[in-house]
Amino acid sequence: MSILSVPVYMDYSATTPCDERVVDAMLPYFTRFFGNTASRIHSYGWQAEAAVELAREQVAQIIHAQPKEIVFTSGATEACNLALRGVVELYAVKGNHIITTKTEHKAVLDTCKALEKKGAIITYLDVDANGLIDLTALEQSITPSTILVSIMLANNETGVVQNVAEIGKICKQHKVLFFCDATQAVGKIPIDVLASEIDLLAFSSHKIYGPKGVGALYIRSRNPRVKIAPQITGGGHENNLRSGTLNVTGIVGFGKACSICMEELSTEQERLTRLRDRLKDGLLQIPNTTLNGHPSQRLPNVLNISFPPLNSGLLLSALNKSIALSSGSACTSGSLDPSYVLSAMGIDDTHARAALRFSIGRFTTEEEIDFAIREVNEKVTQLRNEGMFIG
Numbered sequence: 001m002s003i004l005s006v007p008v009y010m011d012y013s014a015t016t017p018c019d020e021r022v023v024d025a026m027l028p029y030f031t032r033f034f035g036n037t038a039s040r041i042h043s044y045g046w047q048a049e050a051a052v053e054l055a056r057e058q059v060a061q062i063i064h065a066q067p068k069e070i071v072f073t074s075g076a077t078e079a080c081n082l083a084l085r086g087v088v089e090l091y092a093v094k095g096n097h098i099i100t101t102k103t104e105h106k107a108v109l110d111t112c113k114a115l116e117k118k119g120a121i122i123t124y125l126d127v128d129a130n131g132l133i134d135l136t137a138l139e140q141s142i143t144p145s146t147i148l149v150s151i152m153l154a155n156n157e158t159g160v161v162q163n164v165a166e167i168g169k170i171c172k173q174h175k176v177l178f179f180c181d182a183t184q185a186v187g188k189i190p191i192d193v194l195a196s197e198i199d200l201l202a203f204s205s206h207k208i209y210g211p212k213g214v215g216a217l218y219i220r221s222r223n224p225r226v227k228i229a230p231q232i233t234g235g236g237h238e239n240n241l242r243s244g245t246l247n248v249t250g251i252v253g254f255g256k257a258c259s260i261c262m263e264e265l266s267t268e269q270e271r272l273t274r275l276r277d278r279l280k281d282g283l284l285q286i287p288n289t290t291l292n293g294h295p296s297q298r299l300p301n302v303l304n305i306s307f308p309p310l311n312s313g314l315l316l317s318a319l320n321k322s323i324a325l326s327s328g329s330a331c332t333s334g335s336l337d338p339s340y341v342l343s344a345m346g347i348d349d350t351h352a353r354a355a356l357r358f359s360i361g362r363f364t365t366e367e368e369i370d371f372a373i374r375e376v377n378e379k380v381t382q383l384r385n386e387g388m389f390i391g
């Protein structure tokens with residue numbers, strides 16, 4: 001029997017380890033091929049550029065885009081900022097209304113708040129008990145001044161997957177741009193930006209076994225061609241849309257991470273679904289536990305489960321020597337407030353405060369799943385028996 005290395009990592013939605021194949025692909029670009037892609041007059045520059053262009057193809061392929069539709073950024077947060085701010089700036093003559101949802105990641109919500117202060121009008125759509133938006137409500141909120149719909153593909157706390165193809169159809173009919181934050185979905189489920197009528201899409205390398213600090217924004221170039229205003233200006237890199245010397249090593253790693261994910265997607269989707277369901281069935285056998293989010297329209301690797309009346313902070317502290325988990329997104333993991341995502345789904349405070357997010361990934365084993373079920377069962381039972389209800 002293999003020896004488990006603890007704490008067992010079940011926080012793959014927060015970030016993933018770099019795959020060793022990705023590290024191997026990156027290494028030569030730190031030392032031997034260290035050129036600046038903007039150096040057009042010698043081979044160091046050409047080699048770096050060739051590597052970036054190969055990565056651009058690999059990154060484009062994972063979402064069925066064309067390489068020229070990819071703009072490299074420092075991550076999904078920057079890509080979300082570029083999409084939202086870039087559209088608002090360029091489409092000001094058409095209107096200033098954006099439609100989004102209450103359950104978006106802070107990269108979108110806080111950017112919308114900042115744009116509101118500058119005069120944009122934002123509609124925050126509700127979600128139902130399963131975490132899904134109402135497509136009729138979306139259509140009814142579109143006005144002549146609507147310029148953009150910003151809806152995520154998969155939620156980072158619950159793993160719930162929105163009906164993006166339907167959303168894309170509605171946006172197209174009403175000639176409104178559709179931006180999709182697909183950070184949690186890329187590499188986990190198939191994505192086709194053309195079939196789903198997506199105009200702009202953000203994603204990140206560190207969620208798919210690539211390095212941190214690199215991501216991309218897809219900007220549609222095929223009927224219609226989408227234009228946005230740059231938010232970082234300077235040397236005119238990335239087609240004048242994102243200036244700054246390219247992070248060649250990071251981009252090479254991101255490209256390799258995408259190509260591995262594409263090769264392994266279907267087998268990995270099946271394997272993770274099986275492991276996730278094993279974890280779900282085991283955890284839901286603990287009395288008085290509830291699954292948060294749509295039971296089936298979800299990512300293959302995320303579960304969000306409440307263990308009332310325990311407080312998630314307390315439960316996480318009791319578990320953190322054996323399992324590395326979180327209550328929701330990493331950015332809000334220090335907060336004691338109930339998750340705004342779960343609250344928007346109508347989940348009461350007691351259940352929202354008692355939620356844990358289990359996110360598994362490429363290196364998760366069946367043995368780890370069974371260990372996690374035993375550990376959680378033991379700690380939940382113990383804390384409940386001790387009457388430890390407040391964290």
Ligand SMILES: Cc1ncc(COP(=O)(O)O)c(C=O)c1O
Binds near residue numbers: 074183204205
């Ligand atoms: C849905 C979603 N959007 C955006 C981000 C931000 O990504 P990055 O860390 O690359 O800035 C994350 C990461 O937590 C996310 O889960």
Ligand code: FES
Binds near residue numbers: 329
């Ligand atoms: S950026 Fe999303 S959890 Fe931190």
